[in-house]
Amino acid sequence: MQRRSVVALLLILLLGLAWTAYAPGLHGGFLFDDFGNLPVLGAPGPVDNWPAFWRYITSGTADPTGRPLTLLTFLLDARNWPANPFPFKRTNLILHLSNGALLYALLARLGHLLGYDDRQTWTAALLGAALWLLHPLLVSTTLYIVQREAMLPATCTLIGLLLWLHGRSLLTQGRTMAGLLWSVLGLGGFTVLGVLAKANGALLPMLALLVEAIVLAQRHPVHQASARKAYRLALLTFGIVPAAAILGYLLWAGLYGVLVSGPVGFRPWSVGQRLLTEPRVLLDYLQLLWLPRPFSSGLFNDQYVASTSWLQPATTLPATLTVFGLIGLAWWQRRQHPALTLAMLFYFAGQLLESTSIPLELYFEHRNYLPALLMFWPLSLWLADARKLRLLKYALMLVLPLGLAWMAHARAELWGNVHSQALLWARINPDSARAQANAAQIEMQSGQPEAAIRRLEKLLEHQPDQVQLAFNLIGARCMTGGVRAPDLTMAQAAMRATPATGTLLANWFDRTLPAVLRNECPGLTTHNLLDLIDAGLENPRLSMAGVRQDLTYLRGKVALTQGQPDAALTSFTRALDLQVRPGMALEAAATLGAAGYPSRGLRLLDHYEAVSGNAMEPGFGMSWLHAWVLERQHYWRHELDHLRNQLTLDAKASSVNTPEHSFQSGMSG
Numbered sequence: 321m322q323r324r325s326v327v328a329l330l331l332i333l334l335l336g337l338a339w340t341a342y343a344p345g346l347h348g349g350f351l352f353d354d355f356g357n358l359p360v361l362g363a364p365g366p367v368d369n370w371p372a373f374w375r376y377i378t379s380g381t382a383d384p385t386g387r388p389l390t391l392l393t394f395l396l397d398a399r400n401w402p403a404n405p406f407p408f409k410r411t412n413l414i415l416h417l418s419n420g421a422l423l424y425a426l427l428a429r430l431g432h433l434l435g436y437d438d439r440q441t442w443t444a445a446l447l448g449a450a451l452w453l454l455h456p457l458l459v460s461t462t463l464y465i466v467q468r469e470a471m472l473p474a475t476c477t478l479i480g481l482l483l484w485l486h487g488r489s490l491l492t493q494g495r496t497m498a499g500l501l502w503s504v505l506g507l508g509g510f511t512v513l514g515v516l517a518k519a520n521g522a523l524l525p526m527l528a529l530l531v532e533a534i535v536l537a538q539r540h541p542v543h544q545a546s547a548r549k550a551y552r553l554a555l556l557t558f559g560i561v562p563a564a565a566i567l568g569y570l571l572w573a574g575l576y577g578v579l580v581s582g583p584v585g586f587r588p589w590s591v592g593q594r595l596l597t598e599p600r601v602l603l604d605y606l607q608l609l610w611l612p613r614p615f616s617s618g619l620f621n622d623q624y625v626a627s628t629s630w631l632q633p634a635t636t637l638p639a640t641l642t643v644f645g646l647i648g649l650a651w652w653q654r655r656q657h658p659a660l661t662l663a664m665l666f667y668f669a670g671q672l673l674e675s676t677s678i679p680l681e682l683y684f685e686h687r688n689y690l691p692a693l694l695m696f697w698p699l700s701l702w703l704a705d706a707r708k709l710r711l712l713k714y715a716l717m718l719v720l721p722l723g724l725a726w727m728a729h730a731r732a733e734l735w736g737n738v739h740s741q742a743l744l745w746a747r748i749n750p751d752s753a754r755a756q757a758n759a760a761q762i763e764m765q766s767g768q769p770e771a772a773i774r775r776l777e778k779l780l781e782h783q784p785d786q787v788q789l790a791f792n793l794i795g796a797r798c799m800t801g802g803v804r805a806p807d808l809t810m811a812q813a814a815m816r817a818t819p820a821t822g823t824l825l826a827n828w829f830d831r832t833l834p835a836v837l838r839n840e841c842p843g844l845t846t847h848n849l850l851d852l853i854d855a856g857l858e859n860p861r862l863s864m865a866g867v868r869q870d871l872t873y874l875r876g877k878v879a880l881t882q883g884q885p886d887a888a889l890t891s892f893t894r895a896l897d898l899q900v901r902p903g904m905a906l907e908a909a910a911t912l913g914a915a916g917y918p919s920r921g922l923r924l925l926d927h928y929e930a931v932s933g934n935a936m937e938p939g940f941g942m943s944w945l946h947a948w949v950l951e952r953q954h955y956w957r958h959e960l961d962h963l964r965n966q967l968t969l970d971a972k973a974s975s976v977n978t979p980e981h982s983f984q985s986g987m988s989g
Contacts, residue, residue, distance in 0.1 A: 327442050331424060334446065334721075335417045338453050341725045342416075345463040345732035346409045348741070352619050352754075353466045356823060357382075358408075361394060362401030371953050378946035382469070382518075386942025389516040390469040408465040415471050416462040420453035422478035427697050429485055433535050434658060436701065443704035444697065447717055451696035454724040457608050459731040460618055461686040472517035474690040480510030480524045481531065488551065492540055496547040500554055507558035520673045520690060526563040527669055529555075534654050534662045566672065574677035584679040586820035586861060589626040591677055596627035598675045599639040601683050602668075608685070609692055614730040618745045620755035621683040643668070659701055663694040739766060746775070753779065753786040760792045769799035780810060785817035791828045794844065798835065802842030808851070815855035818862070825856070825867075829874050837881055846878050853878070869898040877911065885917040893927055900935040902928070902956040906963055913963075918970035925964055 350358065360379050361367060367376045376395075380386025397407035427448045431441030452458070461467045487502025507528055514521020532555070542548040577584065577591020584591060601624070608616060627636040650664035670691025674680055703713045734741050739762050746752075746759035756779050760772035776793040783789065790811040797803045833849065835841050856862050856871045876891030892908035905928035912921035938947040950956060 323438065323442070327446060330446055331421065331449075334450050334453065335420065337721070337725055338417055338420065338728075339413065341454060341728040342413050342459070342462065342732045344729065345459065345735035346406060346413065348405065348409065348463060348735045349738045350405050351464060351738075352758075354405075354464075357466045358394065358398075358403070359401045360391075361398055361403065366400035367395060368399060371955075374949050375946070375953070375955065378942055378949050380942055383515075384939075384941030385516055385519070386946070387469050387516065387518055388942065389513060390472055390518065393468060393472070405465060408468075409463055412462050412465060412468055412471065415468065415475065416453070416458070419471065419474050419478060420449050422475065422482070423452060423693055424449040426478055426481055427694070427700075429482065430531070430535060430659075430662070430697075431701070433485075433540060435539070440701065440704045443717075444700040447700035447703060447721070448694070448697035450721045451700065451724060452693060454721055454728050455609070455692070455696075456612050456614060456724060456727040456731045457616070457685055458689055458692075459728055459735060460616075461689045463732065463735040464619065464686065467686045467689075469518040470520075470686045470689045473514040473521035473523075474693065476510045476514035476517060476521050477524045477527060477690060478693070480506045480514070481528060482506070483510065484528055485531075488536065488540075488542070491542050491544075491547045491551050494544045494547055496544070496550050499547065500550050503551065503554050504558060507554070511558070511562065520670070522562065522566055523670060523673060523690075525559040526566065526672070527666060529559050529563055530662060530665050530669060532559070534658050534665070570672060570677050577677055577679070587679055588819060589682075591679055593626045593628055594679060594682065595677060596630065596636050596640070597624075597682055599643040600627065600633075600635055602643055602671060602675060603639050604683070605671075605685075605688050609688065609695055612724060612727055614727040615734065615744060615748065616685065617749050617752075618685070618741070618755075620745055620749050620752040620758070621681070622754050623749055623751035624683045626682060657698070660698040663696075663698050666694045667691045738762065751779075751782075753783055753789055757786075757788040757792050760789075760796065764792075764796055764799060769796040772796040773800065780814075784810065785814055785819070787811070787814040787818040788824055790814040791824070794841075795832070798841035798844065803844045803848075805843075808844075808848055811852055812855040815852050816859050818856075818859065820861070825874065826870055829877070833877065833881065846881055849878050850875065865898045869895045869904070872898065873904070873908065876908070880911070880915045880917075885912065885915070885920050888912065888915075888917075889920045889924060892924055896924070896928060897931065900928070900931050902932070902935070902960065906956075906959055909963060909967065913967050913970060916974070918967040918974060921967045922964065922971060925960065925967070928960075 360376065363379075364375060365372060367373055373395075377388050377391055378386065380388055380391055393411065394408070397403070397411050424445050427445035428441055431444055432438075436444070461470055483506030484503050485506075487499045487504075487506060490499030490502060493499075507525055511522060511524045514524055542551050574591060574595060578595070580590075581592060582590055584594075587594075589597070625633060627633060630637045630640075646664060647668055650661045654661040668691075670693075671687065674684075674687045703717050706713060734744060742755075742759045742762040746755045749755040756775055760775050763769070763772040763775070773793065773796045776789050776796065780786070780789050780793065790807075790813075794803055794807055794811060797807055829849065832841070832844070833846075836844055836846060836849065853871050853875050857868065862868065862871070872891050872895035876888040876895065879885075879888040879891060889912065892912070896904050896908060905925060909921040909924045909928075912918070912924060938944040
């Protein structure tokens with residue numbers, strides 16, 4: 321009992337140390353993908369009633385599931401947008417500390433199952449959890465708000481494994497029904513919850529099978545016939561079948577991608593090239609885990625060079641052989657060193673979904689959060705064995721956590737200072753267009769547009785197809801006297817070649833068009849903006865219907881500012897026809913009404929009613945459920961009727977008076 325109290329006190333002190341290390345980063349801002357995911361909190365209005373809740377919780381577009389569990393937790397921090405980032409970061413940190421405590425419980429359970437004595441088991445569990453919890457690499461997951469979606473699957477995995485191990489223990493005691501229920505709850509229930517947070521929650525069954533094969537099968541068999549039969553059925557249903565399905569899908573995706581052998585969508589590499597690249601990425605991750613440093617490349621890794629052959633770059637083949645060699649060596653040593661084997665295979669299995677054949681971006685630090693859970697446990701077991709090198713091991717048990725805490729604190733301080741963070745990441749990633757564009761924006765916000773210009777011009781010489789650099793250069797020029805003809809030529813060239821724009825185009829035009837109308841940017845006119853849009857429409861890499869719809873819609877908005885309502889209506893109609901969506905019809909009609917042309921807004925709604933039968937069918941998964949919720953609530957019908965009524969009133973008023981330019985209606989939310 322006394323030892324348990326000491327361990328509990330040490331665990332509390334560890335959590336306090338972790339909070340102290342992370343505290344400076346709680347005051348940082350939103351970053352990068354935060355802006356692509358969190359504004360949904362207020363997109364149709366605040367989430368303050370049940371209909372709004374169901375629209376919000378089904379609105380996710382990432383993964384077939386939409387990650388509703390992650391969306392649900394964001395409601396703990398805000399129910400409207402814009403919001404304060406502090407509560408989001410605080411909740412992320414609380415979740416990280418909770419995962420550290422759960423990891424301690426899992427490592428202690430595994431230590432007992434492997435037969436270590438209590439002192440070594442508890443010491444190693446506490447130290448293994450500490451090294452993971454305090455590792456500076458995980459700062460870029462914990463303080464990156466949107467990556468709560470990477471943290472929650474780890475929570476579900478830890479709880480699921482603990483419940484499954486509890487159930488299996490009951491089965492070894494002959495308590496069949498209770499053991500089966502706990503095992504199914506752990507493997508089945510928490511796999512579902514993990515998947516509802518992010519797809520890599522589906523790896524829980526595979527990770528449990530590793531524990532079964534390496535730790536349990538030989539040491540703790542289920543002897544009773546009925547319990548053994550029930551357990552085998554549960555393991556087959558909730559372990560082997562899901563794991564085999566994932567491996568089968570990844571194999572099929574890899575083979576199909578290699579046979580197709582071409583760039584994937586707007587990615588500059590093929591699936592085959594990605595498969596060649598990921599071993600190098602994994603070794604980079606392992607280096608960051610075992611040779612930690614206060615600062616790393618952070619969020620911006622778009623400059624990472626893909627492998628194009630086994631020898632290009634030269635590290636491709638050695639990296640591949642090393643990864644497979646580590647996997648083979650770990651399996652070969654499973655009887656002599658089961659903890660080491662489990663940690664290594666757990667890591668590589670945890671990377672399967674995000675670091676193999678699915679064409680995600682090549683490199684992100686947050687992909688190590690779940691796979692690295694057991695990474696430092698073998699080292700901790702060695703340090704906890706005080707029979708030899710006692711003083712050295714005791715010193716390391718103190719120095720390693722404190723050293724990691726210092727580095728985590730230094731990195732958290734950086735995350736709490738958006739300006740310093742942007743400039744450091746730009747210095748670490750000199751070839752990253754994202755990092756340089758982000759730094760340039762920070763410099764402009766700080767009143768240093770000349771520095772932004774120097775930064776952007778230098779990189780544009782080598783990456784002329786990066787429209788984010790060209791657009792930010794125009795913004796900086798606007799602050800220093802005006803845009804020059806070469807700047808516009810460069811921007812048009814970038815628009816003709818850029819591989820993807822995401823929400824960049826719409827956001828930039830929304831900011832820039834009003835500035836042009838107010839004559840705040842000499843040298844930049846609405847005609848220049850049209851030229852940029854037309855250059856994008858000429859770009860074959862922007863041929864996706866959604867991107868062309870955005871460009872065509874922007875063309876209509878520019879036409880409105882030029883006093884050409886008929887041209888605007890034509891562009892809006894063409895944009896709607898590219899992808900028939902009620903939201904698009906509402907936005908375009910409201911824009912026409914706000915500009916003083918309600919009758920044309922009504923004509924656009926009439927066109928939508930005529931073509932609504934061609935509306936896009938929702939895809940499989942959460943998008944279908946979201947469409948069903950909207951249909952049940954008659955959401956679009958209500959919004960369309962409301963807008964039509966307002967436009968009709970305004971059209972009647974404008975037929976008697978001068979054109980109405982104070983139209984304020986839109987979606988009521």
